[in-house]
Every structure is written in structure tokens, then in C-alpha cells.
Amino acid sequence: QVQLVESGGGLVQSGGSLRLSCAASGRTSSIYGMGWFRQAPGKEREFVAGIDWKIVGDTYYADSVKGRFTISRDNAKNMMYLQMNSLKPEDTAVYYCAARKYYSAVYYYNNYDYWGQGTQVTVSS
Secondary structure, three states: OEEEEEEOOEEEEOOOOEEEEEEEEEOHHHOOEEEEEEEOOOOOOEEEEEEEOOOOOOEEEOOOOOOOEEEEEEHHHOEEEEEEOOOOHHHOEEEEEEEEOOOOOOOOHHHOOEEOOOEEEEEEO
């Protein structure tokens, strides 16, 4: 089992920045990749960004966040991060950290085996 805990959410004005963190514990050796998803009220959970855990340099982004968000990891600390810049009101959502055990499409939430509890990000206009 893998446990994931997010932190770093909050309230920020439009154009501001936040950095989300995800701490992984447990059988982290079983992780193939990790990602961030978000879910706004009344909407489906959507992919934000993904990163391979064991392969250097492979990152993935939703078109809506490219150029504004940066995903990174620190394997030694079992940490994943999401640096969010130039935030917009439409980025308001609960952000979830997720991990998957197998090689699979990074964009689909059904491919992820473990989830954190989520952290709220609110961007005011």
C-alpha cells in the first residue's frame, strides 16, 4: 500500500502562485508514476500533470496548465510538487495527488491506484 498526503493549498488572488506538495509513504518502490488531478464543484475529475517516478525527465501536462504549472519530484524524500503560477479563477478546485503502479496512460484517473485526500485551491478574481 502507498499513502499520499497533499499540502499547500489555499486562497490566492488571480495571477498569484501556490506550490502543492505530496508526501508518499509505504511501498513507494511499487510506484511507476504519479500525477495531479483536480475536481471543481459539479465537474468531473480532470488530469492536471503527471511525472514518471523511475524515469528521468518524463513529465506531462494538460493543455490548460502548460506554461503555468510545473510538476517535479524528489525521489530521495518521496515527495512530488506542483508549482502553480499565473493562477486563474478557473483553476479553483480540489487538487488530488495520485500514484499508479503500472505503465499506463498518464491522463486517465482510472489508471491510478492510490489517492490522497485532496487540498483546496481557491483563486479569487
